[in-house]
Structure formats: C-alpha cells, structure tokens
Amino acid sequence: MTVWLVGAGPGDPDLLTVKAARLIAEADVVVHDALVGDGVLALVPPGVELIDVGKRPGQVVAQDFTNQLLVDLGRAGKRVVRLKGGDPFVFGRGGEEALALLEAGVPFEIVPGISSSTAAPLAAGVPVTHRGVAAAYTVVTGHRREGEHDVDWRSLANVGGTIVILMGVSQRGLIAGELIAGGLDPQTPVAAIRSATTHRQTVVRCVLSELAATPIESPAVIVIGPVASLDLTPLQSYDS
Ligand SMILES: C[S@@+](CC[C@H](N)C(=O)[O-])C[C@H]1O[C@@H](n2cnc3c(N)ncnc32)[C@H](O)[C@@H]1O
Numbered sequence: 001m002t003v004w005l006v007g008a009g010p011g012d013p014d015l016l017t018v019k020a021a022r023l024i025a026e027a028d029v030v031v032h033d034a035l036v037g038d039g040v041l042a043l044v045p046p047g048v049e050l051i052d053v054g055k056r057p058g059q060v061v062a063q064d065f066t067n068q069l070l071v072d073l074g075r076a077g078k079r080v081v082r083l084k085g086g087d088p089f090v091f092g093r094g095g096e097e098a099l100a101l102l103e104a105g106v107p108f109e110i111v112p113g114i115s116s117s118t119a120a121p122l123a124a125g126v127p128v129t130h131r132g133v134a135a136a137y138t139v140v141t142g143h144r145r146e147g148e149h150d151v152d153w154r155s156l157a158n159v160g161g162t163i164v165i166l167m168g169v170s171q172r173g174l175i176a177g178e179l180i181a182g183g184l185d186p187q188t189p190v191a192a193i194r195s196a197t198t199h200r201q202t203v204v205r206c207v208l209s210e211l212a213a214t215p216i217e218s219p220a221v222i223v224i225g226p227v228a229s230l231d232l233t234p235l236q237s238y239d240s
Pocket of ligand 1: 010085086087090091117165168193194198
C-alpha cells in the first residue's frame with residue numbers, strides 16, 4: 001500500500017479514528033485539505049512533508065492537480081496520507097481521487113472518518129433522528145455549480161425527517177425560500193453549527209423563515225427540522 005485516503009473527522013483530534021492517528025504517525029507525506037483541523041495537523045511528526053491542497057477563497061487548487069500529485073507520490077513509493085475533513089466519501093471528492101489512483105494502478109486504501117454531517121449536529125446537542133420526532137435524515141449539499149444537477153428543494157420539503165445541509169451558507173436564503181415554497185412550515189426549527197468540535201464552534205438557532213437574515217459563517221452545517229429545537233449537549237469542550 002502506498003496511499004491512504006483518510007477521513008480526519010470534524011476537527012477535534014480526539015475524534016480521529018485510531019487508524020487515522022496511526023497512519024499519520026507513520027506517514028512520509030501528508031496531503032491535506034483546508035478543513036483539516038489545526039489540532040489534527042499538530043499530530044504530524046516533525047520532518048514529515050506537509051502539502052496543503054486546500055480550496056479556500058483566493059486559493060483554488062484544481063482537483064486534477066491533487067489527483068496527479070497523489071499518483072506521483074504513490075508511484076514514488078512514499079507512504080502518502082491524504083487527509084480529508086470529515087469522511088472522504090461525503091462531499092469530499094474522495095471518489096475522484098480513488099478513481100485516479102485506480103486508473104493509475106497505484107495501490108490505495110480508504111479510511112472512513114466521522115463526518116461533520118452527523119458530528120456537527122451532535123456537537124450542538126441535536127440528534128438527527130429522534131424517536132417520535134424524526135425517523136430519517138437527508139444529507140444534501142447547498143453548493144450550486146453552473147451546469148450541475150441542482151437539488152430539488154421543493155421535493156425535499158416533502159420527504160420528512162431532518163434535512164442536513166453542508167456547504168449551504170451562501171445559498172441559505174434561496175434554500176429556505178424553496179423549502180417553504182415546497183410546503184415546509186416557515187416555523188420549522190433550524191440550527192447552524194459553525195466549526196463544530198473546534199474551539200471556534202458557534203451555534204445559531206432560528207426558524208426557517210428567518211434563515212436568510214440570520215448571520216452564519218462558513219464552514220457550517222445547517223440542520224432543518226423539529227430536532228433542531230433540541231439541545232441535549234452535556235458540557236463539552238474541544239481541544240483544537
Ligand atoms: C467539502 S465538504 C466536506 C465534508 C466532509 N467530507 C465531511 O464528511 O464532513 C465541506 C463542508 O462540510 C461542512 N463541515 C466540515 N467540517 C465542519 C465543521 N467542523 N463544522 C461545521 N461544518 C463543517 C461544511 O458545510 C463545509 O462547507
């Protein structure tokens with residue numbers, strides 16, 4: 001094996017898997033995203049090459065570049081840990097990286113991580129399912145890209161259960177409008193959790209009709225549904 005596509009979890013290094021922590025400790029090179037927490041990167045041993053391929057405002061690293069980088073490092077026989085925020089296969093483009101490695105014949109393994117889609121609600125004390133309240137949850141991207149298949153928000157309004165939106169901060173007004181137009185009650189509770197499980201974590205609560213006007217900063221997970229009115233958090237603190 002030469003390349004590991006590893007989920008780094010939502011931010012708190014204590015939420016890494018044991019396998020992720022072991023692979024980081026044994027790596028020659030760590031290639032990481034912008035969302036990988038500082039506390040997780042602090043576990044990378046001194047002397048290990050650290051390559052930041054994070055996509056942030058003003059810094060766009062083409063996915064093709066990252067794919068080729070992993071292929072080249074893998075072919076060089078290095079122990080490459082590709083650290084991705086949350087779970088590599090939940091809106092992480094880990095599938096594209098796996099395909100590139102597969103096509104290049106570079107051996108790789110995929111290591112799941114704790115996704116922010118459940119960890120962020122949990123960090124705010126919001127259970128995404130709750131007996132008698134929500135029997136299902138739908139995880140959806142709020143990110144829109146020209147020419148790409150768009151989410152049918154009006155249909156989603158009728159699915160029932162909890163709606164968990166990643167990458168939805170900038171489109172939250174449009175999303176709320178579409179969900180209400182699709183029949184979702186404007187008074188439906190909403191919780192938005194920013195930088196969950198890090199020392200920067202903030203939680204904002206409102207109802208759906210207020211979502212557009214409610215200040216929320218990225219990265220955030222937006223939870224829509226009756227469960228969002230719950231707060232079952234015991235006293236929690238995070239290191240990173
Ligand atoms: C490209 S997606 C990657 C998702 C990731 N693979 C996962 O499983 O969590 C990035 C989005 O995930 C969400 N996200 C990731 N980490 C987060 C955190 N610690 N707190 C809140 N939202 C987070 C935000 O919606 C962010 O815009």
